[in-house]
Amino acid sequence: MPNHEASFSLQKVSELLRREGLRMTKKREGILRALFEAKGPMTLQEIQSAAGQQSAATPDYATVFRTVLLMEKLRLVHKVNLQRSRSHYELSDPHKHYDHLVCRDCGDVVLIDIPCPIGDSEKLIARQYGFRDLSHSLEFFGVCSSCSK
Numbered sequence: 001m002p003n004h005e006a007s008f009s010l011q012k013v014s015e016l017l018r019r020e021g022l023r024m025t026k027k028r029e030g031i032l033r034a035l036f037e038a039k040g041p042m043t044l045q046e047i048q049s050a051a052g053q054q055s056a057a058t059p060d061y062a063t064v065f066r067t068v069l070l071m072e073k074l075r076l077v078h079k080v081n082l083q084r085s086r087s088h089y090e091l092s093d094p095h096k097h098y099d100h101l102v103c104r105d106c107g108d109v110v111l112i113d114i115p116c117p118i119g120d121s122e123k124l125i126a127r128q129y130g131f132r133d134l135s136h137s138l139e140f141f142g143v144c145s146s147c148s149k
């Protein structure tokens with residue numbers, strides 16, 4: 001994963017959470033580190049165990065749940081629809097764009113880094129329907145190259 005810009009650093013995100021009244025404990029910091037070092041969207045359970053590896057103390061599930069949901073509300077994290085029973089989350093840097101390619105066989109998730117295929121349509125939709133501040137999440141499902149060998 002490419003480095004996050006200074007504008008969206010671990011420090012910046014903890015500062016925003018602190019401003020919302022969240023105490024920055026070691027365990028919460030572990031949750032943030034886990035999200036920043038994620039290779040792809042993670043379930044709350046995966047965030048919990050990765051956070052444990054980050055901070056030596058595993059946060060309880062309720063702490064992960066509350067922290068991630070508050071981050072989602074603040075738009076620091078978003079949910080990715082992988083068509084699986086559990087929700088997957090990833091960081092949401094406002095300067096970046098997140099569309100995904102998902103392998104139906106191995107479940108691999110790739111962040112697409114070509115210009116957004118529907119960027120122009122989004123502007124058109126906003127104009128046409130009088131909406132502002134639009135966002136979207138686009139997931140393409142297919143079979144990856146190693147699975148199709």
Ligand SMILES: [Zn+2]
Nearest residue numbers: 103106144147
């Ligand atoms: Zn695959």
Ligand SMILES: [Zn+2]
Nearest residue numbers: 099116117138
């Ligand atoms: Zn897009």
